[in-house]
Amino acid sequence: MPLLNKHIVVIDDTHSILTFLRISLEALGAKFHGAATAAGGLALCETEHPDLVILDLGLPDKEGLNILPRLKRIGKERNLPVVVLTVRKEQEVVKTAMELGADAYVTKPFIMDDLIEVIYSQLRLQADNPRLKLVKPENAA
Amino acid sequence: MTAAAFVPVSRNLIVACIEDHPKAAILLRIAHRRAQEKGMKWCAVFIETPTYLRQGDDGSRERVLRLLTLAEQMGGETAHLEAETMEKGLAHLLEKEGGRIALIIVGSVEAEGRFRSLRALPWMRMVRLASQHAQVEIVPLSGMHFRQNLIEKLHLRALRPKDFAYALLAVGAAYLSALFLKSLLPPALFRINDQNVALLFMIACAFVAGRFGLPPGLVASVASFFTVNYYFTVPYHVLKLYTVTDMLNMGLFLFAALLISLFTSQTRDYAQKAAKRELSTSALFTLYRVASNAFSREQALEKLQRKLERMLEVDVAFFLPPMLNPSNIEPAFPVGLTLDGADRKALDGCWTEMKTTGRATPFNPGTQWRFEPMISQAGEIGVLGVRPRGKTHLDAWFGRLLAAIADQTASVLEHIELERSMAETRIREEREKLRSMLLSSVSHDFKTPLAGIIGALSVHRSLGEKLTAHKRSELIEAAIEEAQRLDSFITNILDMTRLESGNIQFRKEWCSMEALVGNVTKRMRYRCRQHKLTVKIPSDFEVYMDVMMTEQVLQNLLDNACKYTPAGTSIEILCTAAEGKGMVCEVRDHGPGLPPEKMERAFDKYERLHKKDTQVAGTGLGLAISKAVMEAQGGSITAANHPEGGAIFTLHLPQWRKVGHKHTNGATNAPFEQAYSGH
Numbered sequence: 001m002p003l004l005n006k007h008i009v010v011i012d013d014t015h016s017i018l019t020f021l022r023i024s025l026e027a028l029g030a031k032f033h034g035a036a037t038a039a040g041g042l043a044l045c046e047t048e049h050p051d052l053v054i055l056d057l058g059l060p061d062k063e064g065l066n067i068l069p070r071l072k073r074i075g076k077e078r079n080l081p082v083v084v085l086t087v088r089k090e091q092e093v094v095k096t097a098m099e100l101g102a103d104a105y106v107t108k109p110f111i112m113d114d115l116i117e118v119i120y121s122q123l124r125l126q127a128d129n130p131r132l133k134l135v136k137p138e139n140a141a
Numbered sequence: 142m143t144a145a146a147f148v149p150v151s152r153n154l155i156v157a158c159i160e161d162h163p164k165a166a167i168l169l170r171i172a173h174r175r176a177q178e179k180g181m182k183w184c185a186v187f188i189e190t191p192t193y194l195r196q197g198d199d200g201s202r203e204r205v206l207r208l209l210t211l212a213e214q215m216g217g218e219t220a221h222l223e224a225e226t227m228e229k230g231l232a233h234l235l236e237k238e239g240g241r242i243a244l245i246i247v248g249s250v251e252a253e254g255r256f257r258s259l260r261a262l263p264w265m266r267m268v269r270l271a272s273q274h275a276q277v278e279i280v281p282l283s284g285m286h287f288r289q290n291l292i293e294k295l296h297l298r299a300l301r302p303k304d305f306a307y308a309l310l311a312v313g314a315a316y317l318s319a320l321f322l323k324s325l326l327p328p329a330l331f332r333i334n335d336q337n338v339a340l341l342f343m344i345a346c347a348f349v350a351g352r353f354g355l356p357p358g359l360v361a362s363v364a365s366f367f368t369v370n371y372y373f374t375v376p377y378h379v380l381k382l383y384t385v386t387d388m389l390n391m392g393l394f395l396f397a398a399l400l401i402s403l404f405t406s407q408t409r410d411y412a413q414k415a416a417k418r419e420l421s422t423s424a425l426f427t428l429y430r431v432a433s434n435a436f437s438r439e440q441a442l443e444k445l446q447r448k449l450e451r452m453l454e455v456d457v458a459f460f461l462p463p464m465l466n467p468s469n470i471e472p473a474f475p476v477g478l479t480l481d482g483a484d485r486k487a488l489d490g491c492w493t494e495m496k497t498t499g500r501a502t503p504f505n506p507g508t509q510w511r512f513e514p515m516i517s518q519a520g521e522i523g524v525l526g527v528r529p530r531g532k533t534h535l536d537a538w539f540g541r542l543l544a545a546i547a548d549q550t551a552s553v554l555e556h557i558e559l560e561r562s563m564a565e566t567r568i569r570e571e572r573e574k575l576r577s578m579l580l581s582s583v584s585h586d587f588k589t590p591l592a593g594i595i596g597a598l599s600v601h602r603s604l605g606e607k608l609t610a611h612k613r614s615e616l617i618e619a620a621i622e623e624a625q626r627l628d629s630f631i632t633n634i635l636d637m638t639r640l641e642s643g644n645i646q647f648r649k650e651w652c653s654m655e656a657l658v659g660n661v662t663k664r665m666r667y668r669c670r671q672h673k674l675t676v677k678i679p680s681d682f683e684v685y686m687d688v689m690m691t692e693q694v695l696q697n698l699l700d701n702a703c704k705y706t707p708a709g710t711s712i713e714i715l716c717t718a719a720e721g722k723g724m725v726c727e728v729r730d731h732g733p734g735l736p737p738e739k740m741e742r743a744f745d746k747y748e749r750l751h752k753k754d755t756q757v758a759g760t761g762l763g764l765a766i767s768k769a770v771m772e773a774q775g776g777s778i779t780a781a782n783h784p785e786g787g788a789i790f791t792l793h794l795p796q797w798r799k800v801g802h803k804h805t806n807g808a809t810n811a812p813f814e815q816a817y818s819g820h
Contacts, residue, residue, distance in 0.1 A: 015671075016593030016619035023612045024600040036708065060705075087588040108592035112599040 003030035006123065007048050010034045011041030011064070012056035012085065017108075021054065024112050038062035045074050052122060054115075055102075057086040057093070065096060072101040081122040085115070152243035152275070155183040157217075158231070158267075159208050160248060161201045164282045166211060171280055172246050173215050181243060185212035186220045188230030191411075206537050221541075228267045235274045245271045248282040300356050307353045308360035312368055315345035319373070338373040339394050343401060350402035351409050358402030366395045414538075421542045424452055425549060432553040441557055442474035445550060453542075454530055458510075459550070460488060461523035468493075470524055483508045491524050497544070499526075501535035511535060513543045515551035522551040586630055593623035622667060629700070633762045636693070640769045647687040647774055651798070654682045654716055654724065661695040662714075669699060671708035678716040684724055685796035690770045694778070697763035698728040698790045706732025706787070723776065724797040729789045734782040743780045744768040 008030045010021050018034040025032045033048050035041035038059045045053060053071055057064035064084070071082050081103040086093075089107045097105055103125075104118045157172035159165050169185055176183035187205055209219045224230030235242065247268060271277045319341055323333045342365035350358025370391055371380050382388045427448045435441035442459050449457045461473035470492040472478040480488060487505035491498040491512035498504040499511040513525045525547040529535055597620040605613060639645040655678045662669075662676060684691075695714075702712045710731040718724040735743060744764045764780075771778045777793045 014589055014593060016590075016623045017596060019619040020593070020597040020600045020616055023608065023616060024604055027604045027607050027612075060707075087585050087592065108588055109595040110592065110599075112596055113603055115596075 002120065003028040003123075005029065005031065006052065007031045007033065007050040008052050008054065008119070009041060009044045009048060009050040010054045011036075011038065011044075011059065011067075012054070013037065013058070013060050014056070017056075017085075020112065024116070028116070036060070038064065038067045042067055042070060042074070045071055045080075049078070050075070050080065051078070051126070052119060053080060053082045054085050054119075055082055057084060057088055057097070065093075065100060068097065068100040068102060079126050081126055083115075083118055083122060085110075152241055153179075153181045154238065154241040155179075155181050155244045155246065156234070156238075156242050156275075157183065157185045157212075157246040158227075158248070158271075159185050159187050159205070159212075160250075161205050162248060162250060162282050165208055165248060167282065168246055168248050168280055169208065169212050169215060169217065171278070172212075172217065175244060175246070175278075176217070179243070182218065183216075184218040184220055185209060186222060186234060188227050188234075189221065189223045190226055190230065206540060227263055228270055231267055231270055235270070239274050242275045244276045244278060245274075246278045246280060247271065249279050250282050300360065304353065304357040304360055307357040308349050308364055311345040311349045311357075311361050312342065312364040315342045315365065316368055316372065333373060338369055342369055342394075343398055346398045347401045347405045350405040354409060355402060355406035358406050359399065362395060362398035362402050365398055366391065369394065417538055417542075420452060421538075421545070424449065424542065424546060427452065428546060428549040428553060432549075432556060435553070435557055437561070438554060438557050439474070441553055445553075446474055449546065453527075456528040456530060458526040458528075459515075459523060460492070460512075460526060461554075462492070473523065480510065484510045488512050488524060488526065492521075495521055497540065500529070501540070511543070513547040515547045515554070517548070517551035517555040519555055522554050525550060583630075583634070587627060590623035590627040590630075594620045594627075597623075618667075629696075632693075633697075633766055636766050637762045637769075640766060640773070645773075647690060649685050649687050649774065651683045651685055652688045653680075653800075654678055654684050654726070654794075654797075655680050657684070657686075657688060657692060658695060658714055658716070658726075661692050661699060665696060665699045665703075669703050669712065672703055672706065673709075673711035674699075674714070675711060676714045678714070679718070681800050682716070682718055682724065683798050683800055684794045685798075686774055686776070686794060687770075690774070691794075694767040694770050694792065695726075695728070697767050698792075701763060701790075702728060702730040702732070702788075706730045710787075718797050718799075723793045723795040726792040726794065727789050728792075729783060729787055731787040734786060734788045735780060737782075740780060740782075744778070 003025065006029070008025055010018060010025075010032065012018055012021075012034070013036045015036075018036070022032045022034055031048075033044045033050065035044050036059075038061050041053075041055070041059075044050070053075070055064050055068065055071065064086070068082060068084075072080065074080070082101065083104045083106060084097045084102045085106050085108060087108045094105050103122055106115055106118055155172050155176050157168045159168050172183045172185065175181070185208065187209060209221070212219050220234070222230045222234060224233055231245075247264075249264070268277060268279065319333060319338055322331060346358055346361045346365055349361040367380065370382070371378060374387065374391070376383075382391060428445065431441055431444045431448070435444060446457045446459065449455075458472055458478050459474045460470045463469055463471050470488060472480075483505060484499070487499040487508045487510065490496075490504055491514055494504075495514045495516065496504065497511070497513050499508045500506065501511060510526045510528045513527070515522045515525050525543065527543060597616045601608075601613060601616045601620075608616075636645075658676055658678055662674060699712065699714075706712070712731075713729045714726065715729070716724060716726040744767075764778075768778050771792060775795045779791045779793075781789050781791070783789050
């Protein structure tokens with residue numbers, strides 16, 4: 001159970017994605033918190049103090065990129081990693097996301113194992129040396 | 142040679158005053174050379190005076206025109222001034238452009254004959270004026286002006302039989318009215334004498350000269366002289382002058398008649414010239430107006446042809462090179478015009494050489510048509526053809542007007558062409574943009590469900606054994622749901638393609654509304670599981686629709702409602718029917734409603750493409766398809782926002798009926814009692 005008791009917030013409006021993320025993350029021992037809207041996701045981050053956030057960019061109430069800086073602010077002292085999960089793979093979107101503080105960028109569709117790899121590495125980075133986070137792990141995308 | 146005391150540097154224009162002289166081209170050449178030497182611009186100016194207007198014949202005008210054309214070919218500008226005298230024309234020019242003129246080149250012609258110093262006076266005055274403003278270079282032109290005999294000077298043309306007829310008719314009329322007056326009034330009151338008779342005939346002469354020009358006027362004067370002498374002077378009915386008084390009287394009469402004819406015909410000439418000028422102005426103005434109104438080349442040509450034909454009283458044709466073979470030139474308007482050998486040759490000559498050819502020109506003169514090249518800044522556009530009808534005289538003035546019209550037409554056509562190609566480019570760009578937007582949207586829309594499918598299946602593959610049966614089936618359900626979504630996207634795109642190509646058949650049949658909605662809600666149950674779905678349908682209604690397609694419409698509406706409203710809100714389907722009206726089926730949600738600015742475009746294809754965000758998956762075709770489907774069946778679909786919030790989509794189903802007993806299924810063969818047909 002490598003993710004034992006890790007709190008992970010997933011903000012994505014696609015029901016099926018929330019479903020399989022919940023099932024797989026829970027199977028790995030994580031505590032899963034899902035939200036379908038940006039507002040809901042922000043609220044969850046405030047209350048649940050997650051260890052990692054998975055963020056979709058196209059949300060019904062707000063563009064995901066718009067809440068990214070706020071997510072980073074909320075988890076500033078914990079160095080909260082944010083993994084962007086989206087269908088958009090235009091270079092400028094990736095660049096903007098990274099500039100706004102995204103720690104990893106995963107494009108849909110994806111194999112769950114790959115996402116889990118990214119989650120592991122992000123959590124490891126966070127645990128090992130918070131200051132290392134200053135160097136953005138671009139290869140994670 | 143007189144030099145101005147001070148020539149500022151900003152003076153950079155050389156003016157050559159040209160005149161109708163066989164060697165006048167020298168003036169142009171000198172101006173050209175001086176301009177090259179000093180790096181200045183040069184300009185050929187022709188000052189048209191009333192004397193010239195009166196005396197210059199068509200040949201002289203052609204020569205001046207050719208000089209001006211030559212100047213243009215040599216790279217100079219040209220100006221055509223009209224003034225009372227040469228001196229006044231020059232004064233006007235100096236007043237306007239005096240600051241720019243560095244050098245004025247004038248030709249000097251040795252006057253000939255008697256009073257030569259007197260006749261040189263205007264020229265000397267002009268040179269004196271010029272020398273006060275700029276440097277003047279006088280170029281001696283050897284040889285004489287084109288000699289003009291008296292007939293030419295008086296602007297007389299050869300007498301035609303018609304002239305005699307007009308003159309004699311007028312004189313006859315004067316004679317008859319004299320007799321009439323004599324018989325009408327008793328001699329005590331009115332007595333015919335050589336004075337009042339002379340006035341009567343004078344009126345006739347003035348009338349003829351004013352109406353028909355100088356030649357008939359002169360004929361009338363002479364005829365009047367003889368008539369008066371023969372009928373109204375003593376001795377009557379004899380052509381004889383007895384006394385000095387008689388001779389003087391008759392001589393004075395003849396002189397006065399000739400003078401009146403001369404002046405009246407001059408007035409007439411001026412009036413005609415004014416009319417011509419008016420015509421040129423209005424012709425060019427027409428062109429300008431057509432230019433600002435026309436939206437296609439064909440329309441512009443048609444309008445221009447009609448207006449010009451009416452205004453100029455000539456046949457007008459436009460010739461343009463065909464798109465594929467630009468070296469050729471074909472009639473563009475009127476379509477189907479055919480030209481015979483000589484005309485065709487003149488047209489080809491005009492197009493290849495880019496010069497005026499045809500009637501009354503040095504090139505192919507023996508033709509019916511006259512061809513004027515239409516040249517714009519971008520290059521040659523086509524050829525303007527003109528065939529005079531009856532009276533129209535192809536003189537130099539008309540040639541100038543034609544050239545101006547041709548140039549103007551060329552720029553009109555060029556303008557239209559430019560506008561068209563710009564519009565085309567815009568449309569092409571727009572289409573490209575839409576296409577790429579559609580492609581990126583479609584791939585985006587396919588990827589979202591695919592992400593669900595691939596993700597769920599990959600979880601199942603790697604963690605399958607560790608999961609409970611319930612979780613495994615949950616994963617499979619999610620994958621199936623997304624696969625169905627993908628399927629409906631593809632169906633939508635295919636449907637739209639088929640609807641657009643008209644390749645879709647509607648099979649209308651009577652079906653129970655309840656069953657129709659029931660089928661849809663059953664299919665959408667999983668999709669709508671997070672919403673509260675309420676359905677209110679009278680059970681005994683049937684509608685006459687294509688079941689499959691109408692179900693698709695309802696499904697799209699429900700899908701939209703689920704997509705755009707938060708989970709937990711309710712969606713209502715409410716069907717009502719009124720006699721004499723169609724059945725109304727409303728799908729109402731309790732979400733944020735439609736943005737008012739998007740309301741009008743809600744049913745546009747790919748409408749969501751115009752939104753910045755891409756938050757909700759879908760092709761943006763659902764509503765467009767729904768609209769097309771409903772309209773193809775005689776119904777309609779409208780969108781509105783409910784005053785209490787949420788969107789309402791209303792379907793109007795035109796044909797419905799009430800059935801006697803309850804059905805459980807599609808009820809295609811159910812007996813009916815009442816059938817209503819709405820609008």
